[in-house]
Amino acid sequence: MSEVPVSFSGVTAGYGGAPVLRDISLELRDGDFLAVIGPNGGGKTTLLRVALGLLEPMEGETKVFGESPAKGAHRLGYVPQHGTFDRRYPIKAEEAVMTGLRDASRGFQLRYTEEEKESAERAIEMAGIGPFRGKRIGDLSGGQLQRVLIARALAGSPEAILLDEPTASLDPEMSSKVYEILRNINSKGIAVMLVTHDLDAMSQGVKRVACVNGRAIIGESPEITPEMFELGYGIRLGRESR
Amino acid sequence: MTSIIEYLSIPLIQNMFMATAAVCVLCGIIGAYVVVNRMVSVTGGVAHTVFGGVGFAYYVSSVFMVSWLTPMIGALLFAVAAAVIMTLLKRAKDIRQDTAIGVIWAVGMALGVIFMCFVDRTKIIPASFESILFGDVLYVSTQMLIVMAVCAAIIVAIVAVLYRDFLILTFDETQAKISGLRTGLLDLILYLLIAITCVMVSNIVGIIMIIALVTMPAAIANLFADSLKEMMAIGTILSLGLSIFGLFMALALNTPPGSTVVLVIGIAFVIALAFDRVRKRRKSAARSFHDNSE
Numbered sequence: 001m002s003e004v005p006v007s008f009s010g011v012t013a014g015y016g017g018a019p020v021l022r023d024i025s026l027e028l029r030d031g032d033f034l035a036v037i038g039p040n041g042g043g044k045t046t047l048l049r050v051a052l053g054l055l056e057p058m059e060g061e062t063k064v065f066g067e068s069p070a071k072g073a074h075r076l077g078y079v080p081q082h083g084t085f086d087r088r089y090p091i092k093a094e095e096a097v098m099t100g101l102r103d104a105s106r107g108f109q110l111r112y113t114e115e116e117k118e119s120a121e122r123a124i125e126m127a128g129i130g131p132f133r134g135k136r137i138g139d140l141s142g143g144q145l146q147r148v149l150i151a152r153a154l155a156g157s158p159e160a161i162l163l164d165e166p167t168a169s170l171d172p173e174m175s176s177k178v179y180e181i182l183r184n185i186n187s188k189g190i191a192v193m194l195v196t197h198d199l200d201a202m203s204q205g206v207k208r209v210a211c212v213n214g215r216a217i218i219g220e221s222p223e224i225t226p227e228m229f230e231l232g233y234g235i236r237l238g239r240e241s242r
Numbered sequence: 243m244t245s246i247i248e249y250l251s252i253p254l255i256q257n258m259f260m261a262t263a264a265v266c267v268l269c270g271i272i273g274a275y276v277v278v279n280r281m282v283s284v285t286g287g288v289a290h291t292v293f294g295g296v297g298f299a300y301y302v303s304s305v306f307m308v309s310w311l312t313p314m315i316g317a318l319l320f321a322v323a324a325a326v327i328m329t330l331l332k333r334a335k336d337i338r339q340d341t342a343i344g345v346i347w348a349v350g351m352a353l354g355v356i357f358m359c360f361v362d363r364t365k366i367i368p369a370s371f372e373s374i375l376f377g378d379v380l381y382v383s384t385q386m387l388i389v390m391a392v393c394a395a396i397i398v399a400i401v402a403v404l405y406r407d408f409l410i411l412t413f414d415e416t417q418a419k420i421s422g423l424r425t426g427l428l429d430l431i432l433y434l435l436i437a438i439t440c441v442m443v444s445n446i447v448g449i450i451m452i453i454a455l456v457t458m459p460a461a462i463a464n465l466f467a468d469s470l471k472e473m474m475a476i477g478t479i480l481s482l483g484l485s486i487f488g489l490f491m492a493l494a495l496n497t498p499p500g501s502t503v504v505l506v507i508g509i510a511f512v513i514a515l516a517f518d519r520v521r522k523r524r525k526s527a528a529r530s531f532h533d534n535s536e
Contacts, residue, residue, distance in 0.1 A: 054419060054420075089413055090467040090470055102406060103422065
């Protein structure tokens with residue numbers, strides 16, 4: 001029986017004692033492509049932080065492959081927003097990808113194994129960063145750096161990948177390249193949880209959508225329902241406008 | 243010229259050059275982490291507690307006749323304590339890190355002044371404030387040189403073993419946490435390495451100018467290096483070359499060695515920055531010409 005990559009059961013989480021998310025129950029299923037939409041401050045990134053074990057929920061339970069996030073998060077790949085990086089850091093694209101190979105659960109390692117290097121090569125190929133793999137990250141465009149971060153997340157051969165606004169501040173051409181990579185990843189059986197503002201993502205291979213704004217409405221298709229529009233954006237849609 | 247060659251045959255001058263070389267290796271390596279991880283003010287805070295440790299060592303050894311507590315050991319004790327406190331406060335949510343650094347910085351200096359006031363000068367004649375604060379590389383003893391070389395070797399070995407983990411930690415701490423790395427422990431080790439480096443550097447340029455020697459060569463290297471390893475190598479070479487050039491300048495001009503070294507590195511930093519600006523401007527002009535011609 002396949003394990004559920006990520007499950008939230010009645011999770012309430014927030015910062016400084018103030019909950020941002022309340023009573024969230026949600027699953028990222030095996031082979032899923034789940035888009036999480038919602039307004040700024042609605043708790044989308046908080047949800048990712050809880051799944052990755054970076055934030056302890058106030059209430060409820062989170063499981064990653066049936067274990068606590070602290071034990072299971074190493075089986076996940078994580079792609080943060082490219083804008084949060086210090087572009088002056090002296091690191092080439094391919095070395096940044098290699099940092100995704102480190103898994104402390106395998107114990108101390110002085111060097112990368114041949115198998116790990118092959119895995120990094122596959123990730124570089126899958127994310128299509130070969131032409132600029134030798135460039136310093138400061139010399140890459142936003143879209144190129146985002147693809148490097150996707151390759152880094154894939155390098156450790158994750159069973160599911162979580163992305164935080166990967167197309168934010170990218171032009172439409174670069175965004176569609178990112179979605180193409182995500183569709184490709186998902187077609188290989190890797191579950192994808194995509195936090196996004198971009199409603200175009202629903203036509204880019206997404207299988208299910210969840211709208212999060214303090215609480216969550218979860219759908220079984222990529223269709224954004226009127227209830228989701230109301231929860232996420234305060235827009236009331238009539239039945240005829242569906 | 244003859245006089246410089248004569249100088250080089252004096253054991254104290256030889257010690258000065260060898261101590262500078264050991265310190266420059268540390269500055270190239272640890273300085274790289276300080277620059278990429280934006281820990282310059284942390285380094286400043288730790289560096290200034292060294293003064294408290296030196297004063298403490300003079301006071302205790304004069305009043306309680308504790309002969310093993312040399313100024314360098316006192317400095318190490320205080321610097322290590324400051325590093326541990328800063329690591330703990332980094333995770334405390336109720337105090338900002340720069341506030342904590344400011345407090346440690348000022349209290350460390352104040353403690354040094356107070357301890358120095360109470361030193362029993364009938365038993366020990368402490369080094370002058372000037373030589374502690376601004377350095378006196380001419381007084382590096384052979385014993386001190388051995389301690390510095392051993393510390394440098396240990397730090398290089400630790401960095402070699404933990405290089406990958408430090409790279410992940412300083413590039414993206416979130417990724418380090420997800421990988422299951424013990425980021426708190428790695429942070430503590432990094433802070434301790436910085437603390438020991440500060441003590442070693444204080445022997446060359448004094449407490450006030452530690453930041454300069456730790457930061458500037460690494461910052462110049464950051465402009466030209468494509469990887470952290472390259473940055474460490476360039477930083478070490480620059481640090482070595484510029485420091486030795488600075489020492490020769492000091493000998494030739496009869497100026498204080500520590501200050502002369504820092505000034506030489508400072509000038510090199512300004513030149514490197516200007517060169518980098520011009521290089522980037524030319525690169526961007528070439529790129530836009532290429533785009534237009536397409």
